[in-house]
Amino acid sequence: MNPQERWLRLLSPERLGAAAEHLAGHSPDRSRFQQDYDRIVFTSALRRLKDKTQVFPLAQSDYVRTRLTHSLEASCVGRSLGSMVGRAIVDRHGLAPEVHPSDFGAVVAAACLAHDIGNPPFGHAGEDAMRAWFASHSANLAGLDPDQRADLLNYEGNAQGFRILTHLQNPTNPGGLQLTCAVLATFAKYPRRSHLAEPLTGKSARKFGYFQAEAALFAEVADTVGLIPRAEGAWFRHPLTFLVEAADDTCYLVVDIEDGVQQGCVAPEQAEALLLDLAGGISAATRLKHLEDPKRRIEYLRARAIGRLVDEAARIFLENEAAILDGSFDHALFDVSPVGESLQAVRKVAEEQIYNARQVMEVMAAGYEVISGLLDGYVAGACGPQSARNRVWANLLPADFERTAGDSNYLRLLQVADMIAGMTDSHAVSAYRRLKGIELPG
Known part of the structure; x- marks a missing residue:
């Protein structure tokens, strides 16, 4: 081909x-x-x-x-x-x-x-909490095949x-x-x-x-x-997935530094130096000398950095198009770009000063407890023996919860994961507090 x-x-x-008749009428x-x-x-x-x-x-x-x-x-x-x-x-x-x-x-x-x-709620910590819960409650996975267990x-x-x-x-x-x-x-x-x-x-x-x-x-x-x-x-990936990954990496790495300044995790001077390097140096950010407000300076450098990363990602993709099409290219685009070193410097600061900041870790720790607590109750209601406590939790499951799952608990467990993953951070905390008796419903 x-x-x-x-x-x-x-x-x-x-x-x-979609049925064939619904595919007509392309505008x-x-x-x-x-x-x-x-x-x-x-x-x-x-x-x-x-x-x-x-x-x-x-x-x-x-x-x-x-x-x-x-x-x-x-x-x-x-x-x-x-x-x-x-x-x-x-x-x-x-x-x-x-x-x-x-x-x-x-x-x-x-x-x-x-x-x-x-x-799920609480980002990657929410994923980790769900994995850890299933690993420590392996009895609930009885009867599942290897693919279902791995899910x-x-x-x-x-x-x-x-x-x-x-x-x-x-x-x-x-x-x-x-x-x-x-x-x-x-x-x-x-x-x-x-x-x-x-x-x-x-x-x-x-x-x-x-x-x-x-x-x-x-x-x-x-x-x-x-x-x-x-x-x-x-x-192998769809070729355009490499562009999705590059857009995601561009946004979260660059703007996390900006948010880190706002939250007091990164000094404005440090953020400026990182973003200026990503933007291509002072010759590529000529308006910087006309800006005095630290917030405006960082916003300007963020925009310049994103612009340079977009240009660079497009260049790497087009240079490697043939290898991307045949599946032999399987790297992040920025991993084979000269800007990769600058991005690694940004990532290092983000990991050390933002992602591991005390204010982030405290809420993440609470997130582990919230998600684990919700899984304790809802899985017992969906899959556990018919005790009085479990019947109460079963009645708290959504009205459209499908209780027929063949010979295994796989679909029931997946539906509980659906329900918890669909919660917002605030709703998960509120549900945990009510269902654990920390506060009563108003």
């Missing part, structure tokens, strides 16, 4: 689960990829990100980012990056008129908007995101939101199942991207866009 044919298949506008003014973006915007799962941790959990300041503002920023960067790459690819392989450069931007923007939609023991927000988009958000629809296969494949940063017979190497195999409950849906997406298989239940 030549590059032109490959890109046309990778950008398939076919919708997952030239609003592509299916743009429609996907809009569908994601109006989901309740995206709205909940407004009260989910980016770095500073339950922050009182209205300045720092939440998962929602981070996702919006990433989608803007992703659209610019995708359109820039798309213009070159369309010209390079003669994809017009079937494909417009804006289609690349729309696909990447939609995938960026949804990239954190499966995150829970290695619980992953990326897989939860795919489940939300393809099932949970519109559960009565085949394919859930019925997004295009191009957007769903681009969303999948880690296109593999949780349990592998042999370990795989490379950036795209570091985590997993779908639960066994959605294995057939993921395989359908992969087949539709022509992802290259690499093992049973595993594929």
Whole structure:
């Protein structure tokens, strides 16, 4: 398959689960990829990100980012990056008129908007808490096959995101939101199942991207866009996923430093030096000498740094297009870029001074207790013996909770994980306090 044919298949506008009659009527003014973006915007799962941790959990300041503002920023960067790459690819392989450069931007923007939609409360600490709970309560995993056990023991927000988009958000629809296969494949940063017979190497195999409950849906997406298989239940990434990753890395590393200054974790002078280096030095940031307010100086340098990173990510992608298309390139774009060293310096400061700051760690520690406590009760209600206490917890499960799970507890456990992962930080804390008797319902 030549590059032109490959890109046309990778950008398939076919919708997952949609009947053929619903695929007609493509509007030239609003592509299916743009429609996907809009569908994601109006989901309740995206709205909940407004009260989910980016770095500073339950922050009182209205300045720092939440998962929602981070996702919006990433989608803007992703659209610019995708359109820039798309213009070159369309010209390079003669994809017009079937494909417009804006289609690349729309696909990447939609995938960026949804990239954190499966995150549980308290961010990565929430994922760790869920994994730790299932590991220490292995009796609940009795009867599960190796894939199902690995889904829970290695619980992953990326897989939860795919489940939300393809099932949970519109559960009565085949394919859930019925997004295009191009957007769903681009969303999948880690296109593999949780349990592998042999370990795989490379950036795209570091985590997993779908639960066994959605294995057939993921395989359908992969087949539709022509992802290259690499093992049973595993594929090489969709090429545009590298742009989603670059947009995410650009936003969270650069803006976390900005938020760190606001929260008192990073000195303004230190942040300026880091961002100025990322921006390309004083020759690339000529307006800096006209700005005196520290806040404005950092905002300006943040914008210049993001602009340089977008240009650099596009350059690396286009230089390595052939290897990205055939699956032999499996690195983050910035890992093979001259800006990689500057980004590592930013990452080091973020890890030492922001992510491990006492104010972050204290709330994260509380998050472990909250999520573990909720799992204790809800799993007992969903899967435990019919004791008086467990019946109370069972009655607290949502009305649409499916209590039939065949011969194993897998779907019941997954539904409990769905419920807790869908909570905002504040709601999880409030539910824990009420259900543990720390406070009574008003």
